[in-house]
Amino acid sequence: MIDYSFLQHYWWFIISLLAGLLAFLLFVQGGQSMLFSLSKTDQHRFLLVNALGRKWEYTFTTLVTFGGAFFASFPLFYSTSFGGAYWVWMLILLCFVIQAVSYEYQSKPGNTWGRTTYQSFLFINGLFGTFLLGVAIATFFTGSDFLVNKGNITIMGGETATGLVISQWQNPFHGLEALLNFRNWTLGLAVFFLARTLACLFFINRLADQDLVARSRKFLLYNALPFVVFFLTFVIWTFLSKGFAVDPATQIVSLVDYKYFFNLIEMPVVAIFFLLGVVLVLFGIIRSLISSTYASGIWFSGLGTVVTVCTLLLLAGYNNTAYYPSTADLQSSLTIQNSSSSEFTLVAMSYASILVPFVLAYIIYAWGSLERKKFKGEDLKEDGHVY
Amino acid sequence: MELLNASLVDWSRGQFALTAMYHWLFVPLTLGLGVIMAIMETAYVRTGNEQWKKTAKFWMNIFGVNFAIGVATGLIMEFQFGTNWSNYSWFVGDIFGAPLAIEGMLAFFMEATFISIMFFGWTRVSKKMHLASTWLVVLGATLSALWILVANAWMQYPIGMEFNPDTVRNEMNDFWAVALSPVAINKFFHTVVSSWILGAAFVAGVAAWYMIKNREPEFSRQSMKVASIFGLVAVLLTAMTGDGSAHQVAQKQPMKLAAMEGLYEGQNGAGLIAVGLLNPEKKSYKDDVDPYIFKVEIPNALALLGYRDMDAFVPGIKDIIEGGYTTTTGEVALSFVEKQERGKQAIQALADYRTAKKGNNETAAAEYKAKLKENYPYFGYGYLDTPEQLVPNIPMVFWAFHIMVYIGGFFVVFFAVLWFFSYKKKLETTKWLLWLSILSVPLAYICTQAGWIVAEVGRQPWTIQDVLPVQAAISALSVNSVITTFIIFAVLFTALLIAEIRIMLNQIKKGPKAD
Numbered sequence: 054m055i056d057y058s059f060l061q062h063y064w065w066f067i068i069s070l071l072a073g074l075l076a077f078l079l080f081v082q083g084g085q086s087m088l089f090s091l092s093k094t095d096q097h098r099f100l101l102v103n104a105l106g107r108k109w110e111y112t113f114t115t116l117v118t119f120g121g122a123f124f125a126s127f128p129l130f131y132s133t134s135f136g137g138a139y140w141v142w143m144l145i146l147l148c149f150v151i152q153a154v155s156y157e158y159q160s161k162p163g164n165t166w167g168r169t170t171y172q173s174f175l176f177i178n179g180l181f182g183t184f185l186l187g188v189a190i191a192t193f194f195t196g197s198d199f200l201v202n203k204g205n206i207t208i209m210g211g212e213t214a215t216g217l218v219i220s221q222w223q224n225p226f227h228g229l230e231a232l233l234n235f236r237n238w239t240l241g242l243a244v245f246f247l248a249r250t251l252a253c254l255f256f257i258n259r260l261a262d263q264d265l266v267a268r269s270r271k272f273l274l275y276n277a278l279p280f281v282v283f284f285l286t287f288v289i290w291t292f293l294s295k296g297f298a299v300d301p302a303t304q305i306v307s308l309v310d311y312k313y314f315f316n317l318i319e320m321p322v323v324a325i326f327f328l329l330g331v332v333l334v335l336f337g338i339i340r341s342l343i344s345s346t347y348a349s350g351i352w353f354s355g356l357g358t359v360v361t362v363c364t365l366l367l368l369a370g371y372n373n374t375a376y377y378p379s380t381a382d383l384q385s386s387l388t389i390q391n392s393s394s395s396e397f398t399l400v401a402m403s404y405a406s407i408l409v410p411f412v413l414a415y416i417i418y419a420w421g422s423l424e425r426k427k428f429k430g431e432d433l434k435e436d437g438h439v440y
Numbered sequence: 441m442e443l444l445n446a447s448l449v450d451w452s453r454g455q456f457a458l459t460a461m462y463h464w465l466f467v468p469l470t471l472g473l474g475v476i477m478a479i480m481e482t483a484y485v486r487t488g489n490e491q492w493k494k495t496a497k498f499w500m501n502i503f504g505v506n507f508a509i510g511v512a513t514g515l516i517m518e519f520q521f522g523t524n525w526s527n528y529s530w531f532v533g534d535i536f537g538a539p540l541a542i543e544g545m546l547a548f549f550m551e552a553t554f555i556s557i558m559f560f561g562w563t564r565v566s567k568k569m570h571l572a573s574t575w576l577v578v579l580g581a582t583l584s585a586l587w588i589l590v591a592n593a594w595m596q597y598p599i600g601m602e603f604n605p606d607t608v609r610n611e612m613n614d615f616w617a618v619a620l621s622p623v624a625i626n627k628f629f630h631t632v633v634s635s636w637i638l639g640a641a642f643v644a645g646v647a648a649w650y651m652i653k654n655r656e657p658e659f660s661r662q663s664m665k666v667a668s669i670f671g672l673v674a675v676l677l678t679a680m681t682g683d684g685s686a687h688q689v690a691q692k693q694p695m696k697l698a699a700m701e702g703l704y705e706g707q708n709g710a711g712l713i714a715v716g717l718l719n720p721e722k723k724s725y726k727d728d729v730d731p732y733i734f735k736v737e738i739p740n741a742l743a744l745l746g747y748r749d750m751d752a753f754v755p756g757i758k759d760i761i762e763g764g765y766t767t768t769t770g771e772v773a774l775s776f777v778e779k780q781e782r783g784k785q786a787i788q789a790l791a792d793y794r795t796a797k798k799g800n801n802e803t804a805a806a807e808y809k810a811k812l813k814e815n816y817p818y819f820g821y822g823y824l825d826t827p828e829q830l831v832p833n834i835p836m837v838f839w840a841f842h843i844m845v846y847i848g849g850f851f852v853v854f855f856a857v858l859w860f861f862s863y864k865k866k867l868e869t870t871k872w873l874l875w876l877s878i879l880s881v882p883l884a885y886i887c888t889q890a891g892w893i894v895a896e897v898g899r900q901p902w903t904i905q906d907v908l909p910v911q912a913a914i915s916a917l918s919v920n921s922v923i924t925t926f927i928i929f930a931v932l933f934t935a936l937l938i939a940e941i942r943i944m945l946n947q948i949k950k951g952p953k954a955d
Contacts (some may be wrong), residue, residue, distance in 0.1 A: 107560060110552035113511065118544030120518055125541035128533025128609075135519060136526025136915035143925055146519055147932070153512035154936055157504055163946035165939040203608035206527065206912070207791035209784060209822055214448055215916035217823075218527050219608070227921065394534045395604070395611040405542045412549050419553045419573075422565050437497070438504070438559035 060399035061389045064126035065370045066363075067406060071119040072190070073363035076244065077355045078112035079183050080255045081105050083248030083276075085152075086179030088172055091256075091272055096430065097265055102172070104259050104428050105252075106156040106440040111416070113153060125402055129201070129392035130377055133220035137199050138228025141189050148182035156440045179248070187244030189228075191237040193369045194291050194313065196380035198223035198230070201387070223381040236294075239287040246280035247334075251358065253277075254341060254351035261427035270345065277338045288365075292317070297378035299388050306375050306383040316372045323371065327364040333357025449911045451922040452524045457896070458926065459516045461889060462933045466510035466940075468888050471585060471632055472639015472674075473503050474578040478571075479666055485571050495662045498952035499643065500574075502944060504559065509940045513933060524922065526915035528903055535601050535612040536591055539619070543587035550580030585635075586628050593624035596895070597692045598904050603816050605793050605809055610907070623688050627895075630681035633674050634888060637851055640671030641877075641884035644858060646948055648877035651868050659952050664867055668859035675851045682848065683745065689898075690746030691768060693905060695760050696898035697746055699832045700841040702731050703756040706765060710754035711737030712745060713842070718835050725757045725831060757834075761827045774818075776827040783822030786815035820902065823912045832900040840893035847887035854880055 084091075084105045092098035124131040135142050151174035158164045159171035200221045208217040215221075224230045231237045253273035257266050296312020299305070309315070317324045337354030340347050370376035375386035393399065426432075433439045477499040484492035518540060522529050529536075557565060557573035565573070594600075600617030601610045612618060647663035650656045690697045697703075702718055703710060704725055716735035723729070743752040747768065755773070759765050763775030774782070793808035824830065858877065861867045867874070901909040 107556055110511075110556065113515075114544070114548045114552040117515060117518060117548055118541070120522075121537070121541040121544035124518075124522065124529065124533060125537030128529055128537050131522040131533060131537070132526040132529035132915075135522025136524070136529065136917070139523055139915070139917055139921055142519065142523055146515060147928065150512045150515055150932065153515065154508045154939070157508035158939055158943060161505070161943045161946065162950075163939070163942035163944075165942050166935065203530075204791065204794050206531070206608060207787050207794070209787055210825070214911070215914065217912055218914060218916040219530050220526055221916050227917070394537065395607070397615075398534050398538055398612045401612065401615040402538055402541060405538075405545060408546060412545065416549065416553050419557050422569075423556060423560055425564070435563055436560045437562050438501075 057396045057399075058390075060396060060403065061393045062371065063403065064122075064393065064399055065376070065389045066367065068119070068123055068126065069363045069366035069370070070359070071115060071122055072366050073359035073361070075112065075115045075119055075186075076247070076362040077251065077358040078108070078115050079186070079244065079248040080251035080351075080355070081109045081112045082152075082179040082183045083245075083250070083252035084179070084255065085175040086183070086245070086249060087252060087272060088176055088179075091265070091268055093264075093268070097262070098172070100260065100262055100265060100428070100430055101256070102156065102159070102175075103433055103440050104256065107423065109152065109156060113149060116149060122402075126394055126399060127387070127389070127392045128394060129220075130387055133199055133201060133387060133392075134197075134377060136218075137220055137222030138189070138192070138197060138231070139222075140226065141185060141228030141231060145182060145185045145189065148178045148185070152178040152182070160440055180245070183245045183248040184241040187241035188231050188237045190244075190366075191234075191240035191287070192231050193366070193376055193378075194294075194296070195231075195234055195236050196297065196378040196386075197228075198381040199379050199385060200382050201379070201385040236287065236290055239283045239290065243280055243283035243287055246276050246283060247358065249276040250280050250338060251351065251354060254337060254354050257341060258348045258351045259424070259428045261429045266348075270341065273338065274342060277342070281335075297375040297383070297386055299373045299375055299386075299390075301373050304388070304390065306378070306386045306388075308383070312374065313368050316368045316374060319372055320367070323364050323367050326360050327368070330357045330360030330362075330364060334361060447919045448917065448922065449914055451919055451926055452914055452917075453910060455524060455922060455926045455929065456520060459513060459520065459929055459933070460892070460896070462929075462937070463510065463513040463517055464889060464892055465885065465937070466506050466513065467585070468635035468638040468884075469506045469642060470503065470510050470581050471578075471635035472637065473499060473506070473642060474581055474639070475636060476639050476643055476666055476670060477503060478574045478578050479670065480662070481571050481574050483662075483666075485567055491658050492662065494952050495659050496574075498659065498947075499663075500558065501947060504555075505940060505943050505947070507555070509936055512936060516929065524915050524917070525903065525913050528908065528913035530609055531908055531913070532595075532598075532601075532610050532904055534609055535594060535598075535618060538612065538615070539587040539591040539594075543584050547580050547584035547587060551577055551584065552580075554580065582632060585632055589628045589631055590619050590621075590624045592895075593621055593627045594618050595902075595904050596627075596899055597621055597623040597688070598907055603812070603819070605790055605812055606797070608790070608794075610904075623692060626681055626684040626688050630678060630685050631891075633677040633681060634848075634891065636674035637671055637678060637855075638884040638888055640667040640674060640855065641851070641880045643667040644671065644877045645879075645881035648874040649948070650951070652871065652874050652878075656951050656953070657868070661862075661865075661867075664858070664862045668855055668862045671851070671855040672859050675848070675855050678848060679852065682845075686745045687748065690754070693899055694755050695757065695830065695832065696837070696894075697742075698755065698757045698760060699834050699837040699898050700894060701742060702834055702838045703742070703754065704731050704758050706754055706756040706759040708743070708753050709740045709751040710742040711739045712741035714738050716842075718838055720835075722834075724828065725761060731834075757831055761830060776821070776824075776830055779818045779821040780824060782815040782818040783820060783824070785822075786812050786819045787822040789815065817906060820904065820907045820909050820912070823909050824901065829901050829909070832898050837894055837898045840890040840897070844887050844890040844894060847883050847890070850883065851880070851887075 155171040155174040159168045203219050205217050205219050253269045256269040292314035295308040298309040298312050334354045334357035337350035341350035370389050375388045377387035379385040477496050480496035554573040554576040599621050600614035601612050604611045643663050644667040647660040650660040714736045717733040719733050721729050722731045740750040744750050755765050761776045763773045765773050767773050789808045789812035796805035861870050903913040
């Protein structure tokens, strides 16, 4: 039962799950993108920063773990996408680098560049970090221009210094060309507005300040609407588009009409979870909009986000589909078969992954123990560490 | 062509060096200060003395400022393997990726989760739970060091893997050989305990400043007490593991050992240079210029250090390139030219194997596969053109090694003296020692950076020892792209470093009372 193919599917599931968790935790970024608009006073902004500041490391660590797990389980993706779509990934990374210091430094004397600079860093991270991650993930469905030829490495003293590199990106913009495709934009914007929507739900749940909660409910509507529009546009467009199918016998990649829609039909369990995820997201949003006292929307929409994003990526990788397609040469496309680590490594890593529930348990414990009561300005002094 | 070639590789290396050195400004303080503040909190929980809590909290605030920028600079390190070392990522990702993933799953989350309890949980969890959280932050940081050092050690001493010609990459076949290789174990302990020295020196330096200023007497005494004992233990352990590291280097990377000592001509019972000055006129391993302007040697010490035998033969740079000497395993060492030839045969056999496979010619494929396997230990040499490429930057490695050892030696004496005066409660009145404590802070940073220069510059040209040189490990990028990101990182990290240092100085000036 546990053969190589099972392990490849297992690890693609883990990657998809991590992507789902990351998408949920991007509420931190969504909140950062509203630091200036949602808050009306300095006290407001102070509260928002401190509420988010206790969570940012989860998002950051999930991003790092997503990267590490992707490297270990599908190294050809790591070498092809990161080394090829250089600028998109570098910009994403820079957005997160500037975030990492900003909470800790913004209110400390001697921070040199001033509070506004660090809060702007948070804003930039919230705006571009989410959008670009969405664009990058959209290329899993729309494709990129690259060639993979493992034989290149046998070139000794070739014409160019880089001739021996296995993965060759064909577009001189090195990843930025993804911005020329409007379908990529729709997912980028969907992720951006989703992050903001989740942030509103998070604030509604966490904050004691009535003024901020009321404004969060208003902002929830403004952000949930464009989120739904862009998300549906992306999903419907993707279901109606050609997809990158892999012949299971020959491993030949070809374009197939409605491939992703067929994936949904052919994998009913994935389909059910996908729809369930979408319903949960919408339920959390709508209930929070209807009832002015309802504060638990974040849990439904959050869980729904994890499930939806996870299943969306399963649609990209399962059912004989190339998850990182090449439009320059279909046969260079990456599949979970041709890009994965060896069976031995996947097994070794699977043993390590058994410890993940334990990790989740202590995260839930820590989260819970710090959040027994609503978040108030007065608590900050008492807790002893203020941003 | 040659210039372009060199540029991309050099800028990629430059960027990696830049980001790694920045990252390493913050990591050792996290590792060292982490243990110190955890010890202090333990003292608080055991004695109930509120002053210990204040002292611990002050250091935790410093820890937080340092930790944030460590996280910021660390993110790039992980993704850079993909962005700038694309071939590397595929060629060895099957082995190298696993420790990185485990680091994320098991170590980073531990750090990130419990640091929130450490900072925000003082009134929200019990005393004991808080103490446990602090220790778990330290454990998480140390575990993350373990996994990344396992990965680094594997690059210096690739083991537990086999090359698969069908997938054109190295594949892991023994996880524990990778995780528990002697190089990994040594590197882990040497790196972590030497980071404790830096943490101890940092704490001692700051406490000394308060003593000079006649401020915070209780806090300073407590800090000095912990720092001096902890520093002394750390420096002794570092010396032990440093000896182990040198022994490993001699076995696995003889060129690095030769570079550390500027040893061009091998000798039986070679000595260790106690004091020496390299001759800048020495341009090549082939010329007859004396590599030293002067040197004072400890007789037989290098042979003893490297081979645990006073009379052992220590090969010099020239010997390693020309071959012909007997190695520790009893074989006659191949020359560079022979290794290069076998490397080229291995690479060609791989190309031929792929062609034969495509043509369904199984017999030929099997032959090429056997030939590849036979020559694979020298695979990387096939990408090198000249023997000079095999020689790392000698002055840089030589000086880095000697500076590291000198400063390390200084710290043995320093912490012993500091502990003595602290024990005798005479520190406050011993001004020269207080000033020396302040001076020892930058020395600790120089020492730890020098250590990494020895490890990383000393292993050039290899990303994976003998298997993949830097020029075959790169991404297919334009030089300008890498120059641009290099500049962005240089400017951004410098700006953040300035902020970090100024925030710390501000916090130190304010002192623990302000909290």
